[in-house]
Amino acid sequence: MIYLELFVGFLVVGLFSFGGAYAAIPLIRDVVLLFGWVDEDTLTNMIALSESTPGPIMVNLATYVGSSRAGIFGGIIATVAVVLPAFFIILLIMIVLKKMLENKYVRAILGGLKPCIIGIIISMGCYMIIKNSIMPIFQQPGDLWAPVITVILSILFFGSKAVIKKKMSPIVLILISAALGVAVYWN
Numbered sequence: 001m002i003y004l005e006l007f008v009g010f011l012v013v014g015l016f017s018f019g020g021a022y023a024a025i026p027l028i029r030d031v032v033l034l035f036g037w038v039d040e041d042t043l044t045n046m047i048a049l050s051e052s053t054p055g056p057i058m059v060n061l062a063t064y065v066g067s068s069r070a071g072i073f074g075g076i077i078a079t080v081a082v083v084l085p086a087f088f089i090i091l092l093i094m095i096v097l098k099k100m101l102e103n104k105y106v107r108a109i110l111g112g113l114k115p116c117i118i119g120i121i122i123s124m125g126c127y128m129i130i131k132n133s134i135m136p137i138f139q140q141p142g143d144l145w146a147p148v149i150t151v152i153l154s155i156l157f158f159g160s161k162a163v164i165k166k167k168m169s170p171i172v173l174i175l176i177s178a179a180l181g182v183a184v185y186w187n
Helices: 002-015 021-035 040-052 057-095 098-102 104-139 145-164 170-185
Strands: none
Touching: 002 021, 002 057, 021 040, 021 057, 021 104, 040 057, 040 104, 057 098, 098 104, 104 145, 145 170
16 A cells, blocks of 8 residues: 555656645645645755765655655655656657747746746745744744754855855765754754
8 A cells, every 4th residue: 555655646746746846845735745745844854864875855755755755665665656747748758749849839838837836945944944044943942053054055055156256066065064063953
């Protein structure tokens, strides 16, 4: 039964995820919480881990959730289910609908989706910042490290372009955040 649930749940995610993995995180969150596979705090940790590992976050997250619920076979099923719709859609576009991308109405529809996707990504980013940086202040009044680390990383990210005239590498930012997390929260 869990295998079927994983397949259907992540097939839905794969079918209705427009705009990339970050736009899909709210849908993944809804599906994972609906089926009760993990709680919200565990999902937040899974998202963070999936972001910091190589590969597409949506695939990493599906593999992580699937394997945590049903072992290696569950991870394989969840991964295949989340990738399957994109595979067939791209195949269909390449074979049948290549000319439609030249149609001005199709381009207008795709252009109209861009602001929507940007809004979804920004709202999810704000949600994660509030959940992981601001809310801990009220939940554990003595723990001010989460917002301090967020501010430090923001300054490094946005300040790097002003100082060294180029954006900071995401890999360097991940390593710095890992080092800060270990330094602050190591028990």
